Amino acid sequence: MKIMWKALFTVTLLSVSAASSAENSNLTIENCHLGEIRSQVKCGKLVVPENYQQHDGAKISINFAVLPAIDNSEYKTPLMFLAGGPGQAAVELATGLNRIFSEVRKTRDIILVDQRGTGESSALSCDLEDEESVYAVIASEINEQDVKNCIAQFKGDISQFNSENAIRDFDEVRKALGHKKVNIYGGSYGTRAGLVYMRMFPESLDTAVLDSVGPIEVPIGMFGQSGARSFRLLLENCQKSESCHQAFPNLAQEFQAVKARLAKEPVTIDIQHPRLGTPSKFVLDEVKFTGNLRFQLYGVEGRSMVPLVIHQAYLGNYQPLIGLIARTEGEQIVYTGLLFNIVCNEDIPRVSEQMRQADADNNFDGKTSHLAWDVICPLFPSYRPSQEFYQSVTANVPTLILSGDLDPVTPPSNGDYSAKTLPNSHHIVVKNASHTVAMSTCASDIINEFLTSRDPKALDESCLDDVPEESFMTSVNGIQ
Amino acid sequence: MNQFKALLLKEYKEAFRDKRALMVALMMAFMAPIMIVVMSKIIIEKAVDQPPVYIKFTGSEYAPKLIEHFKKENLLSFADVPEKDKAIWDERNIVINIPDSYAKDMADGKPIKVFLQADFNDKAVGPPVRRINGAVRDFSLSIGYKRLLLRGVDVRLLNPVKLVEQDTAKPDATFILISMLMGVYMMMAAFMSGLSVAIDSSAGERERNVLEMLLCQPVSTLKIVLAKLCSASTISFIGVLLVIVLTTISVGFVDLTKVGATFSLDIVKASTLLMLLLPICFFASACQLFLAFQTKSFKEAQSTVNMIIAIPAFVPFALMMMDDRPQWLDWTPIAGQSLIIEDIFKGVEVNWLAMLATSGVTIAVTVALVLAVANKLKSEKVVMALS
Numbered sequence: 059m060k061i062m063w064k065a066l067f068t069v070t071l072l073s074v075s076a077a078s079s080a081e082n083s084n085l086t087i088e089n090c091h092l093g094e095i096r097s098q099v100k101c102g103k104l105v106v107p108e109n110y111q112q113h114d115g116a117k118i119s120i121n122f123a124v125l126p127a128i129d130n131s132e133y134k135t136p137l138m139f140l141a142g143g144p145g146q147a148a149v150e151l152a153t154g155l156n157r158i159f160s161e162v163r164k165t166r167d168i169i170l171v172d173q174r175g176t177g178e179s180s181a182l183s184c185d186l187e188d189e190e191s192v193y194a195v196i197a198s199e200i201n202e203q204d205v206k207n208c209i210a211q212f213k214g215d216i217s218q219f220n221s222e223n224a225i226r227d228f229d230e231v232r233k234a235l236g237h238k239k240v241n242i243y244g245g246s247y248g249t250r251a252g253l254v255y256m257r258m259f260p261e262s263l264d265t266a267v268l269d270s271v272g273p274i275e276v277p278i279g280m281f282g283q284s285g286a287r288s289f290r291l292l293l294e295n296c297q298k299s300e301s302c303h304q305a306f307p308n309l310a311q312e313f314q315a316v317k318a319r320l321a322k323e324p325v326t327i328d329i330q331h332p333r334l335g336t337p338s339k340f341v342l343d344e345v346k347f348t349g350n351l352r353f354q355l356y357g358v359e360g361r362s363m364v365p366l367v368i369h370q371a372y373l374g375n376y377q378p379l380i381g382l383i384a385r386t387e388g389e390q391i392v393y394t395g396l397l398f399n400i401v402c403n404e405d406i407p408r409v410s411e412q413m414r415q416a417d418a419d420n421n422f423d424g425k426t427s428h429l430a431w432d433v434i435c436p437l438f439p440s441y442r443p444s445q446e447f448y449q450s451v452t453a454n455v456p457t458l459i460l461s462g463d464l465d466p467v468t469p470p471s472n473g474d475y476s477a478k479t480l481p482n483s484h485h486i487v488v489k490n491a492s493h494t495v496a497m498s499t500c501a502s503d504i505i506n507e508f509l510t511s512r513d514p515k516a517l518d519e520s521c522l523d524d525v526p527e528e529s530f531m532t533s534v535n536g537i538q
Numbered sequence: 539m540n541q542f543k544a545l546l547l548k549e550y551k552e553a554f555r556d557k558r559a560l561m562v563a564l565m566m567a568f569m570a571p572i573m574i575v576v577m578s579k580i581i582i583e584k585a586v587d588q589p590p591v592y593i594k595f596t597g598s599e600y601a602p603k604l605i606e607h608f609k610k611e612n613l614l615s616f617a618d619v620p621e622k623d624k625a626i627w628d629e630r631n632i633v634i635n636i637p638d639s640y641a642k643d644m645a646d647g648k649p650i651k652v653f654l655q656a657d658f659n660d661k662a663v664g665p666p667v668r669r670i671n672g673a674v675r676d677f678s679l680s681i682g683y684k685r686l687l688l689r690g691v692d693v694r695l696l697n698p699v700k701l702v703e704q705d706t707a708k709p710d711a712t713f714i715l716i717s718m719l720m721g722v723y724m725m726m727a728a729f730m731s732g733l734s735v736a737i738d739s740s741a742g743e744r745e746r747n748v749l750e751m752l753l754c755q756p757v758s759t760l761k762i763v764l765a766k767l768c769s770a771s772t773i774s775f776i777g778v779l780l781v782i783v784l785t786t787i788s789v790g791f792v793d794l795t796k797v798g799a800t801f802s803l804d805i806v807k808a809s810t811l812l813m814l815l816l817p818i819c820f821f822a823s824a825c826q827l828f829l830a831f832q833t834k835s836f837k838e839a840q841s842t843v844n845m846i847i848a849i850p851a852f853v854p855f856a857l858m859m860m861d862d863r864p865q866w867l868d869w870t871p872i873a874g875q876s877l878i879i880e881d882i883f884k885g886v887e888v889n890w891l892a893m894l895a896t897s898g899v900t901i902a903v904t905v906a907l908v909l910a911v912a913n914k915l916k917s918e919k920v921v922m923a924l925s
Contacts, residue, residue, distance in 0.1 A: 091704040098705065129800040164795035332692035366688065377690035384692035529603070534688040535647040536681040 085234045092123055093153035100124040101149075103178075104234050109218050110226050116214065120227045121178035123149045124235070125156055125168040135239050135264045136167035137509065138228065140255070142246030142494070144221075144278075144400040145392030147177025158497055159243075161506040169240065171231050173251070175219040175396030179227075182216065182395025184208035192387050193331070193340045193380065196324065197349070197429060205437050212395060217441030219399055225255045229262055241509050243267040245494040246468060247400075250274065253476065256453035263453075265512050267505050269460040270468040270494050273475040274448055277405040280413060281352075281427040281467050286420035288355045288466035288492070295528045296365050305532035306365045312372040314421070320344040327376065332384035340380060347371070348423035350383055355466035356493040358528060366531045378534065402435035404443055450479040457483035458514045460501055462491035464528070484514035490525045499525050541757045542765060549769035553735040563773060566730045567780030570723035571788035574716055578792045581715060586796045588612045591666040592619040592627040597636035604636070604652075604677055611673040613666075630663055632656045634670070647685065707884060716789060716801050717883030718854075721876055724781050725850030728815055729822045731777025732770035733843060736826035739766045741839030759915035763827065763908050770823035778815050782808055807882055814875055814882075814893060817900040821871050822850075824907040831911055831920055868892055871900040 087102035101123050108116040127134070139155060141148040148155075148170035159168055172179040184207075228251075232240050241264045244252030249268040256266055272278050293310050296302040306312070324343035331338040351367070354360030360382070367378040418425035457480045461470040470487045477485040486504075488495045495501045500521040507517055554560060594616040598605050608614070619627050633655040637643075643650045654670060656663045683693045743749040752762055786803045794800055803811075825846055830839040854876040857863060867873045874896030881888055914920045 094702045096703045096705050098707070128798050129795045131800070131802050160798075164798075329690065332690055333695060363684065363688065370688075378688040380690035381687035381693075384690070384694075385687065387692065526606070531684060531688070533645055534685060535645055536684050 087124075090123075092125075092149065093156075095125070095153060095156050099152070100126060102235075104227075104231055106227050106230050108214055110223060118174060118180045118214065119178075120171060120174060120231060121149060122169065122171040122231050123152060125152065125163055125170070127167050128164050130165075130167075132165075134166045135241055135509070136169050136235075136237060137162050138169040138171070138232065138240045138242050140228070140242055140244035140248035140251040141170075141173060141176070142248050143176070143392040143397055144173070144247045144250075145176055145394060145397035146247075147172045147179075147181070147393065149177050150390075154497070158502050159505075161503055162509065166241075166509065169231065169235065171228050173224045173396070174227055175216075175224075175399065176393040180214060180219075181393050182212050182219065182399060183390075183393050184211050184395070191331070191338060192383060193329070193338055196341050196343045197345045197433075198343065200433055202433075202437060205434055208395070209437065209439070216395075216399055216439060217403075219396060220441060220443060221251060221254050221400060221404060222258065222443065222447065224251060225258050228255065229259045232262060238262075239264045241265045241267070243269065243496070243505065245269045245496065247272055247278065249468075249476075250278070253451045254447075256455050256457075256480075257449075257451045260453040260455055263455045265509060265514075266455050266457045267460070267496075267508065268457060268473070268476060269496050269501070270462060270465055271459060271472045271476050272468055273450075273472055275450060275475050276472055277408045277413075278401050279405050279428070279431050280409060280417040282417040282420045282423065282425060284469045285352050285355065285427060285466045286422035287469055288464055289351075289422045291464055292355065292361055292364060292528070296530055299528075299530060301532050302365055302530040306369050309365055309368060313368050316347065316368065316371045317344055320347050325376065329377075329380060332380055333387065340376065342376060342379070345423075345426050345429065347379070348426050350379060352423060352427070352466055353386075354382060355464070357498060358464070358490070358492055361464065361492065361528060361530075363531050366534065370534070398430075398434050398438055402431065402438045403441050404447070406431050406435050407442065408448070451476070452479050452481070454481055456508075456512045456514055458505065458508045458517070459483055459485040460495040461485065461487045462493060462495045463487055463489045464492040467493060482514065484517075486519060486522070488522050488525060490527050542761045545752075545757065545761055545765035546768055549735075549739055549765045550772070552739060553769045553773060556734075556738075559734045559738070560773070563731050563734045564777055564780065566723070566727045567777045567784065570719070570727065570781045571784040574719050574723070574785055575788045575792055577719065578715055578789075578794070582792065582794070582797050588669070590614050591632070591669060592616045592623070593666075593670070594631065594633045595636065596633070597638055597640065600638055600640035601636045601652075604674075607677045608670075608673055611669065613670060613673055630656070630660065630666070632663065632666060632670075644681075714799075716785075716794075717880070720781070720785055721879040721883070722851055722854055723785075724778055724811065724815060724879070725818065725854070725872065725876065726847065727777035727781045728774050728818045729826075729847045729850050730774075732772075732774030732819065732823045733826060733847065735773050736766070736770040736823050737830050737836070737839050737843055739769065740827050740830035741833055741836045745836045753915065758912070760908070760912040762915065763912045766827055767820065767823050767908060770826065771819040774819040774822055775816065778819060779812065782811060810882055810888060811879065814878055814897070817897045817904065818871065818875055821900045821904045821907075824904045824911075828907045828911050831914060869895045869899050871896065871903060874899070 084105040085102060087100055089098045090101035092099050092101065102121075104120045104122065105117050106120055107113050108118045124136075127136075137159065139148050139151075139159075141151060149172050152170055155168065155170065156163065162168065174180060175182045239262055242252050242255060244250070244267070246269070249270065250272040252266050252268055253274055256263060296306060296309055320342060321344040324341060326339060326341050329338055329340045330336065351364055354364050354367075363378065363382065367382060370376070370378045414425070414428060418428065457476075459473045459477050459480075461468065461473040463470055470485075473485045473487065477483050486495075486501075488499060488501065491499050491501075496505055503521065504517050504519060508514060511517065588611070591613045592615070593608070593613060595605070598615065605615070616627065633653075635653040635655070637650065637652070640650055640652075652674065654667065656667055658664075658667065683696070686696070687693050740749075743752070753759070782803065786808070789801050826843045829843050829846065833839040833842050850872055853872045857867070857873060857876060868877060869892070874892065878888060878893055878896065
């Protein structure tokens with residue numbers, strides 16, 4: 059069942075694609091090993107109220123980690139990471155973040171907090187044994203009862219697992235660790251969390267970095283137009299590349315042809331399970347096809363294979379697509395319970411029928427990206443944030459905004475939204491990058507510079523010019 | 539007590555009178571920080587820097603993606619070599635031959651051989667060759683992974699077992715090289731700084747006939763020896779103090795974070811080190827006095843005593859080589875201290891019991907040596923260098 063959710067969720071992901079304490083009896087902290095990081099780091103737990111209005115009520119334990127600065131001879135404000143999703147667990151991303159923010163970590167602590175509902179902070183996930191093959195499952199087979207059963211397993215009052223309470227937790231962790239201020243880096247949904255942080259506790263923040271922005275004004279979940287834009291750019295770039303154009307001269311038409319074929323009748327073929335090597339079934343319909351392609355658009359690595367995958371599918375060979383699905387099969391990417399809990403309550407209710415139709419009016423995947431919300435949101439227990447929650451954020455915190463031009467979910471126009479209302483901000487659009495720019499380009503170095511200078515408008519951005527243009531695989535053997 | 543004071547004053551006067559000798563003796567302390575900084579700078583540069591490598595390509599037009607990948611790794615074409623480096627890279631003459639069947643073989647999925655020609659005996663060619671090797675391996679792997687993936691295979695199958703290293707050193711563990719050098723240098727400083735004073739106040743005084751005069755006075759030989767010991771160990775302690783202070787300052791000029799390391803000596807660590815090394819200073823001077831009095835002339839004393847300064851350099855090294863060292867080594871002078879110094883730098887909790895034990899043993903040996911020397915001075919054999 060969990061896998062079924064995933065089948066849905068590859069269609070709708072908004073996430074990061076990368077991978078000394080004060081006196082407080084609620085806080086425990088100890089040395090530990092995390093992920094694949096060689097050196098010891100610090101792991102901690104902080105007990106906070108489940109409902110901040112009822113301090114004597116139920117408590118939940120928030121899990122966090124500190125990657126201590128390598129040179130801590132002088133105190134520099136640490137960097138707190140806000141994970142994407144919603145539903146990614148920050149601590150689980152430690153290995154990748156340790157590498158990406160290695161420049162920052164030389165002089166600053168990096169603080170990773172599992173947002174409530176993820177990781178080891180009362181995760182909203184289900185223990186289900188009947189995991190079906192991601193290859194055989196298609197979205198239209200989602201069983202409502204299974205989803206209901208899963209929701210019934212969640213513990214606690216899940217209406218408290220909202221964005222604002224998550225920020226209260228983050229700020230509690232900051233306080234408990236004895237930091238007067240922190241810098242924040244938010245990627246994807248993490249930018250939404252970051253914006254809420256900037257509004258609720260501006261005095262706690264030294265600087266903010268918002269990478270691939272999900273502004274409060276733009277509801278999360280309507281990805282039709284942005285996906286189509288990202289795909290259109292891919293087609294254009296393929297045309298511009300001589301070898302790609304030569305290999306796939308009719309790519310756009312081939313894509314539509316495959317889509318139409320699958321819409322008419324799903325394909326079922328016998329395959330060897332890509333990991334187990336045992337005979338399995340592979341079922342593919344239109345939704346699954348475009349959903350998986352959309353997932354590849356998040357990063358340049360995946361994008362480089364998309365033209366080939368489309369062309370091969372057009373020729374009737376689905377093996378390349380199966381390989382792409384296998385890349386993430388069986389891996390926990392987000393805690394889907396929290397994903398739906400937040401998006402279904404904070405974003406989807408604000409989507410008007412008109413917006414929905416405008417978004418569905420595209421020739422990439424139509425309204426496929428709405429499907430998950432349509433099926434699952436009505437089943438979720440509801441809460442509603444106050445109207446103030448949706449106001450634009452105007453905090454005067456130095457803010458660096460990053461966007462990747464190729465991004466399928468948070469296009470540069472999203473960054474413009476936030477840049478407009480944040481007085482001390484600067485928006486950098488990286489032409490040849492996709493979702494979460496810092497994870498794949500030298501933007502992580504620019505962030506490091508920004509944390510020190512705290513001036514978003516005077517940064518050396520020249521290294522971004524060297525981000526190479528998209529290039530594509532033109533055969534299964536990978537020639538130029 | 540007055541007598542001892544007068545004796546000590548005399549020893550200090552003599553020790554500090556010869557400024558040049560003193561400077562030479564304390565050279566050790568000044569050399570250490572410089573050596574440490576220079577060595578770590580070189581090592582860090584080697585570890586972090588990816589200097590450009592210039593390669594003479596043939597057939598580069600057949601493999602544009604490979605060449606692009608090389609460029610990312612700062613492995614450049616010989617055509618780009620700056621004028622001033624031209625001669626060097628021409629001399630190194632690293633050649634890569636790409637076959638003209640490259641594109642076709644790639645499309646057919648056939649293995650492609652790219653040839654690297656260089657003088658593998660030339661030491662300067664070693665690092666570039668290693669980098670070229672790495673770059674080709676990465677390039678090859680990334681294509682290989684994609685080839686499997688596009689055939690519908692889960693590429694994670696290629697890594698059935700992954701080794702994840704978990705270092706149990708404390709998060710604030712220091713740069714190992716500096717810690718090692720510091721440990722050795724501090725011991726050396728303890729032994730070397732007081733050396734000239736010890737020799738001069740023993741064998742030297744004897745040759746200048748000052749010793750005879752001293753012994754004629756109505757003071758106990760023990761007081762005479764103690765005064766000499768105090769004077770020599772003071773200098774040796776100054777040496778140790780200088781090493782610690784100057785190194786801490788000079789290490790600040792090295793950007794250790796480049797290699798993901800840090801080095802800091804806080805006041806607690808520094809005082810623990812000083813406490814640990816104080817008995818060693820006395821021990822070293824006592825050894826030197828003892829040996830110097832055994833010899834017949836100043837010159838002989840110099841050569842004999844010089845031999846023992848190898849001990850503090852040798853012992854830590856020997857300890858490093860030993861995989862299973864016997865327990866008693868933990869308590870012997872020098873060996874015991876160097877093990878504890880290692881712990882201090884590693885950030886491991888210092889074993890205070892072991893520290894007390896080694897210090898006790900060291901002091902006991904020192905006392906024995908002092909008593910032996912005092913006893914010896916009662917015999918005129920020593921005074922007249924007749925033994």
